[in-house]
Amino acid sequence: MNNNLQIYNTLSRTKEKFEPIVPPHVGMYVCGPTVYGDAHLGHARPAITFDVVFRYLMHIGYKVRYVRNITDVGHLENDADEGEDKIVKKARLESLEPMEVVKLFTDRYHKNMDQLNVLHPSIEPTASGHIIEQIELIKSILNNGYAYEADGSVYFDVEKYNKDYQYGKLSGRKTEDLLENTRILAGQDEKKNSYDFALWKKTDPKHIMQWPSPWSDGYPGWHLECSAMGAKYLGEKFDIHGGGMDLLFPHHESEIAQSNASRGHDPVKYWMHNNMITIGGQKMGKSLNNFITLDEFFSGNQELLTRAYSPMTIRFFILQAHYRSTLDFSNEALQAAEKGMHKLFNTIEIIDKLVPTEKSTIDVRQFESRLYEAMNDDFNTPITIAYLFDLSRLINQVNDGKEKLTKEDISFVKELFAVFIFKVLGLKNESGKNSDLLIDQLMNTILVIRNDAKLNKDWATADRIREDLSKLKINIKDTKDGSEWSFE
Ligand code: ZN
DSSP states (O other): OOOOOEETTTTTEEEEEOOSSSEEEEEEOOOOOBOSOOBBBHHHHHHHHHHHHHHHHTOOOOOOOEEOOOOOOBSSSSSSSOBHHHHHHHHHEEEEEEHHHHHHHHHHHHHHHTTOOOOOOBBBBBBGHHHHHHHHHHHHHHHHSSSSEEEEEEEEHHHHHHHHHHTTTTTTOOHHHHHHHHHHTTSSSSSSSSOOEEEEEEOOTSSSSOOOOSSEEEEEEEHHHHHHHHHHHSSSSEEEEEHHHHHHHIIIHHHHHHHHHHHHHOOOOEEEEEOEETTTTTOGGGGGOOOBBHHHHHHTOSOSSSSOOOHHHHHHHHTTSSSSSEEEOHHHHHHHHHHHHHHHHHHHHHHHHOOOOSOSSSOOOOHHHHHHHHHHHTHHHHHHHHHHHHHHHHHHHHHSSSSSSHHHHHHHHHHHIIHHHHHHIIOOTTTTTTTTHHHHHHHHHHHHHHHHHHHHTTHHHHHHHHHHHHHTTTTEEETTEEEEEEOO
């Protein structure tokens, strides 16, 4: 087993040699989506980052149990335990059952992840499926004196915890600063301190998602699910916990606190965080109106996009930056990524046509150790890709007759390309063969034409499109935002 892997640990703020707790097994937990809306570029980055971590660990010989959860209850609109549950709100707005919202957006998330060639996790638990485990965790935190009950809700006592442990060690925040920042909210609720966070929230009887507990009918706090499910499937201390940098505080900080408060030790050996994606230097967000969903990227149907981009272009674009760097979206950057990716795929075709000679004039074998060194250096995919481009240039020189390679070297290079491009980076050649995607794109074009017909009051054309598609067993459903299609 290749064991030169170094991982940057957010907790120690240094690169550390990767030594799993019980090799060759690796337990990895990544915070998955809260399923109340379509997946966007901000969802693609952690999914692809940790997909490559998952793939590479398996490639170098580890047996990985990868848990990526689905948050379907308890994630409120803001981090101060205020506002409505995101899923309940969506359900209310759309007149759906909360679990209909969960199913709809979980299915869409899965479809997008398949399009991006993200491997399925080993286990995909939901928060609502682990209420009992979360209640047990609250009981032990209460028993150890690090939580308090207030009118049927239970809150984590950050001040008490901070006397014995350190709240803020992951994010580098200090409780005094937290107090400073959140003082305005204090006194408005039943918390002792505004930075205390909810473990259990009592609900009014009309609330649509609630469960019985020793304290009240209610629901668990958002940070609790990952502590409960991580421990259940990976053990009380496991190897890797990942997620986006936006989860560092308060979500992951609180996970550490909950684990220490209930079990007396940290839950995770290596904390990994991917950086954010920006658009024109600004953080992406619905309120900024620069929010592009993955489906919009694949169809090109969004005003910020000059055209459609394939899922592999998105994947390659994300991997061209190191996961700890910010990544700025632009149409130009995506088009450059697409061009680069095609160059690599072209090279694979060129390798098949190379004419071998007796002796090689270039050393292609050195690239093997370079590629592994790049990946071993905290999964440095941009350097890995840069070496693949170097190799690609050499292969093109062989093809032009400027350099020579033996039969053995040609098959060596072919294998090396295949391992890194397909297995490790998880790219796939999309050229004309991805019929699902093509159908999506064609249907999108047809629906845009039909919508234009409707806007022009050309009902004959709109109806004809619907009828003809119906003969192909494709149903069109008009919604308030446009139309949707599905197979019968
Ligand atoms: Zn989480």
